[in-house]
Amino acid sequence: xxxxxxxxxxxxxxxxxxxxxxxxxxxxxxxxxxxxxxxxxxxxxxxxxxxxxxxxxxxxxxxxxxxxxxxxxxxxxxxxxxxxxxxxxxxxxxxxxxxxxxxxxxxxxxxxxxxxxxxxxxxxxxxxxxxxxxxxxxxxxxxxxxxxxxxxxxxxxxxxxxxxxxxxxxxxxxxxxxxxxxxxxxxxxxxxxxxxxxxxxxxxxxxxxxxxxxxxxxxxxxxxxxxxxxxxxxxxxxxxxxxxxxxxxxxxxxxxxxxxxxxxxxxxxxxxxx
Amino acid sequence: xxxxxxxxxxxxxxxxxxxxxxxxxxxxxxxxxxxxxxxxxxxxxxxxxxxxxxxxxxxxxxxxxxxxxxxxxxxxxxxxxxxxxxxxxxxxxxxxxxxxxxxxxxxxxxxxxxxxxxxxxxxxxxxxxxxxxxxxxxxxxxxxxxxxxxxxxxxxxxxxxxxxxxxxxxxxxxxxxxxxxxxxxxxxxxxxxxxxxxxxxxxxxxxxxxxxxxxxxxxxxxxxxxxxxxxxxxxxxxxxxxxxxxxxxxxxxxxxxxxxxxxxxxxxxxxxxxxxxxxxxxxxxxxxxxxxxxxxxxxxxxxxxxxxxxxxxxxxxxxxxx
Numbered sequence: 374x375x376x377x378x379x380x381x382x383x384x385x386x387x388x389x390x391x392x393x394x395x396x397x398x399x400x401x402x403x404x405x406x407x408x409x410x411x412x413x414x415x416x417x418x419x420x421x422x423x424x425x426x427x428x429x430x431x432x433x434x435x436x437x438x439x440x441x442x443x444x445x446x447x448x449x450x451x452x453x454x455x456x457x458x459x460x461x462x463x464x465x466x467x468x469x470x471x472x473x474x475x476x477x478x479x480x481x482x483x484x485x486x487x488x489x490x491x492x493x494x495x496x497x498x499x500x501x502x503x504x505x506x507x508x509x510x511x512x513x514x515x516x517x518x519x520x521x522x523x524x525x526x527x528x529x530x531x532x533x534x535x536x537x538x539x540x541x542x543x544x545x546x547x548x549x550x551x552x553x554x555x556x557x558x559x560x561x562x563x564x565x566x567x568x569x570x571x572x573x574x575x576x577x578x579x580x581x582x583x584x585x586x587x588x589x590x591x592x593x594x595x596x597x598x599x600x601x602x603x604x605x606x607x608x609x610x611x612x613x614x615x616x617x618x619x620x621x622x623x624x625x626x627x628x629x630x631x632x633x634x635x636x637x638x639x640x641x642x643x644x645x646x647x
Numbered sequence: 648x649x650x651x652x653x654x655x656x657x658x659x660x661x662x663x664x665x666x667x668x669x670x671x672x673x674x675x676x677x678x679x680x681x682x683x684x685x686x687x688x689x690x691x692x693x694x695x696x697x698x699x700x701x702x703x704x705x706x707x708x709x710x711x712x713x714x715x716x717x718x719x720x721x722x723x724x725x726x727x728x729x730x731x732x733x734x735x736x737x738x739x740x741x742x743x744x745x746x747x748x749x750x751x752x753x754x755x756x757x758x759x760x761x762x763x764x765x766x767x768x769x770x771x772x773x774x775x776x777x778x779x780x781x782x783x784x785x786x787x788x789x790x791x792x793x794x795x796x797x798x799x800x801x802x803x804x805x806x807x808x809x810x811x812x813x814x815x816x817x818x819x820x821x822x823x824x825x826x827x828x829x830x831x832x833x834x835x836x837x838x839x840x841x842x843x844x845x846x847x848x849x850x851x852x853x854x855x856x857x858x859x860x861x862x863x864x865x866x867x868x869x870x871x872x873x874x875x876x877x878x879x880x881x882x883x884x885x886x887x888x889x890x891x892x893x894x895x896x897x898x899x900x901x902x903x904x905x906x907x908x909x910x911x912x913x914x915x916x917x918x919x920x921x922x923x924x925x926x927x928x929x930x931x932x933x934x935x936x937x938x939x940x941x942x943x944x945x946x947x948x949x950x951x952x953x954x955x956x957x958x959x960x961x962x963x964x965x966x967x968x969x
Contacts, residue, residue: 384783386784386920387920389784389786389920390786390920392783392786392787394786394787399782399783399787399789472761473752473762474755474761474762499783499784500782500783501782502764502765502780502783502901503762503764504748504752504764504765505752505755505762505764508720508749508753508755508756509752509753509756509762511753511756511830512724512752512753512755512756512757512830513756515828515830516830516833517721517830517831517833517834518720518721518753518830518834519834520720520748520749521748521749523895534837537745537749538896539745539746539839539896540665540744540745540848540849540904541658541841541842542840542841542896543839543840543895543896544718544836544838544839544840545837545838545839545840546719546834546835546836546837547834547837548833548834548835549833549834552833552834557902558885558889558895558898559888559895562889579889610794611794612761612762612794613761613762613763613791613792613793613794614791614792614794615789616777616790616791616792617789618787618788618789618790619787619790620787620788621781621785621786621787621788621927624927624932624946626945626946626947626950627947627948627949627950628948628949629939629944629949629950629951629952630949630950631951632951633958633961633962633965634965636933636949636962637966639949640931640933640949644910644931644948644949646854646910646930646931647877647910647966
């Protein structure tokens, strides 16, 4: 199976409360760049689908990672190559040139060129939190999609049975490839992904894999190509225009109560919620 | 002036309460002129539509053809797009539930419109709509405009108070489902698994009792009596879900359900950024944790530093005293 994984770098989401918000812009200076967690899960999912877990060094198929950004974002791609992806593509641009729709249109052109069987992508990029690229891309390609995937089982690499995380439970759908799948948090649990190449009861360690030092060295030799954004999307018009930013109204820490009885009394007489 | 199409969400053949948040948006946007209609599509839509005729909509449009029986975006999107075009609607809106977040961007692609997702507010200035969206996991808000003639929106349920009926009787009108396209023919609905629970839905509960990993395997045993007593929904932190102590659909947080009940209990929850982003809109927050430095205390109105395994049963006993 050939899989394309779009992968974006973001300001360290574990320190997102340290961003500086001014009316004109959001400053993330001082925060480390990290791969968007959901995209990182998509890379891990792609690796699990294209390997026999008993010998993960051999790839059964091909995993291509693609990012949108300036030259320095190749670091994010190299890290994905080190964990097992085969090749990388960087679409040269800056964040200011992009919205979710333009990314989807550019990815459509890239998919038509690369001809993957599957596009695996994080359900949302945790800066803009827009949650739309997978849906738009699937629509532009005329492909089926399965969003918010918590589990994936490959059926002979011809179709995928996907457990979608929905409000109040999960919805199971079967998509015939080629398709677009966006992944949710639970996709990196030990038994969330069932590849046709691994034993059905194989359990991974929870989370994403780390690259060995040797693999990091070897990743430097893996193919990395650059494409201009305009080559993929001639129309650079954005459909969303951001006009201003504001900081959320902070909550103040309240009081500490000493006993359960005092808590109940305050909830009744002060907050009046009981 | 805008004409708004509200996409209703059905579950088991009934209108989900989440739909009422999208109705609130539609009322706000059409205050300055224009009107809104509601599209109810899916199994049992005709009967379900009766529940939506009292909200002041120009029309309630329904279709329940078998091809759109299940909530599959590939199947619903062509019909939503066709109805939107036929009715010359400028704004298409649904609530940002998993249903809306799945479907509306797909419709945006079909209509070539821009999509503002999960918005927390809307304003109209000089006939132009601006949307406020939480970004960076709720650590900032952005105001944005959609630059295309047709605008696609999902609204955050916790920020748009559920609309109440306003009387009147909107006419119900049948519409045809659009033909199924190639994408739809390659996705097969297998089924929905829901955890059967007597507790209310997280999005609709007045009180939520949430637990963290500290509860371990006693998650239900400790929290259920308190939730039952308060008629509360049960929530969980991501850590508790990941560890398997609570099912994933209970997760409260930026990447789970975003909630804003009148009263929120955070029990054994340390207060990771992701979790706080999902519950900080709650009116009153109570935190019970044995670690006095847990970040959850920085957002709690009432904090109790205590061992939850003693405090929660004690709380149940105290509440039972009346």
